[in-house]
Amino acid sequence: MIQQATFLFISGAEIAFILFIVIMVFGADKLPEIARGLGKGMRTLKDATNDIKHEITKTAEKNGIxxxxxxxxxxxxxxxxxxxxxxxxxxxxxx
Structure with missing residues (x-):
């Protein structure tokens, strides 16, 4: 039996509800600032992941793996x- 992770599948109505709650809690003026911070954080995480992959590959090639x-x-x-x-x-x- 195959089980799927359903927590990532969010419908449009659920996204709209989450955005509504976020706007109510933080306010519309803070939303771009929050999105910018999340974007920078995700970019930093992606860059760190790529650096780790590069280092592992370089070390493996150096050791003949x-x-x-x-x-x-x-x-x-x-x-x-x-x-x-x-x-x-x-x-x-x-x-």
Whole structure:
């Protein structure tokens, strides 16, 4: 049995309600400032993640560890994803 994480799937009405609550709590004048801060924080997190990936790859290559296996795994995962998209696309079209 496959279970899906449903907490990430938020409908439009739920997003509107959350935005309404955020505006009521923080006020419309603070909203751009909050969004800017969240954007900078997400960018910092992405940059840190990329730096860590780069350091791990550089260290692995320096020590002679084969990193090409990750490329092979990515290719296989993308193939499976494409096959799954093809299958679900045909199922979605029938309903």
């Amino acid at each position: 084969d990193t090409s296996i990750t490329d092979d795994v990515k290719k296989e995962l993308n193939k499976v994803k494409d096959d799954l998209d093809d299958f679900t696309g045909s199922v979605k079209r029938k309903f």
